[in-house]
Amino acid sequence: MKTLVVLFVAICAQTLGDVCLTKGMKSIGEVNTLDPAKLFHIGVQVFTTPYVWLGILILSIFFGLYLVALSWADLSFVLPVTAFGYVMNAFMSWKLLGEHVSPARWVGTLVICFGVAIVAKTEQRTTKPAAVEVSAE
């Protein structure tokens, strides 16, 4: 249960982090040059955009929680379950950003939901936990 809770928080962080990154990058504008001098200039812009920093920070939180979940459960369990992020994304773009979500995207989202539900019901760990010295608590 705690694995699912941590993964849920991680997925929320991922969705939010992606939104921040998108907002930040859109504010810079389309990157359509390979000229090193211009790319450098864009690089400077990227790292002085607060939304980009916020996005990176939130995505690091996601990655940390993801690794914590991996210490408790199988990779083949954690990975499909994080696909729930697609469901969250569809919902967020529909409710919060007021974007149009096509029927095919809803169908795909529903299929992901079923897939995640099936995986989530399977045994979380099929390998033996590592024999690590128990930390003093």
Next chain:
Amino acid sequence: MKTFLLFCSLIGGSSLGEILSAKGMQQVGDVSLRPRALVQAILRMIRNPYLIGGVACMAVSFFSFISLLSYADLSFVVPLTAVSYITNTLGARFFLGERISKERWMGTLMVAFGVALVSISDKLEAWFGSTR
């Protein structure tokens, strides 16, 4: 050819990265969320070679992804990433020794199919829209 190589390093990098990180976290052991134990776990994590290798592989995969995006169509690249759910599960089976039950395979395949469907949904709509 360039596209194929980039695609291989995108999928290969992500699968290898996930598998190495999972292996690293197996070695680090169960992470407790209590503050002191968490700090100890983080110290073990940043010194774990598998984890460092895993993050490096993911970085390679990420740069392949943005290189592909720099010239290929987004709606061509993103559906391909659905393949990584299958390659990762195979990797977990053969390299990490995880037992993948029938249910888990079924769920994983559904997720991969759903992800592919979501990522081609815009194309599908454009297509159906034009035939209507």
